[in-house]
Amino acid sequence: MHPDQLAKEKMLKDGSDDNVVFTTTTEDGATPVNPDFYSTSTPMCFSGCSKRDEPKLRSDSDDRLQSLVDQVIGWHHARNLICGSSDKDQTVKLLQELGELSDNVCKNLDIRDDIGDMLVVLINIAERNGLSLADCLQKAWDDIKDRKGKMIDGIFVKEQDL
């Protein structure tokens, strides 16, 4: 069983840990265990990991990531996977890669290749649309950074959807 699932089951059984931050849905409705999770400065997940330090603005890993992205873009162009493919084709490919990720998550296997493969396909779609991963991630970050809500059965539900 996955370590996160084990930790969740243990906490559900114990029911007394003040650091529990997820909300579980019971037969009589959602019961927030720690509703202040998203307003605390150092949130912790139910596995006990704490929030990472704020990232540095630039680092060697930024340069490494950009170099890899540039190589992947070149790889796509060299194999005619930008003009010779389509967003629809690549979205189907992305779903295939998601399936592989799901399979390996469920089997508790190494998921680096699966996440990497998904990024390769996302880079393809972004390149065809004249976008960078940074553009897309920035847009998503701007949308979510101040979002409030709560966890229900491992899913973050936006405040307006509660």
Ligand SMILES: [Mg+2]
């Ligand atoms: Mg794959």
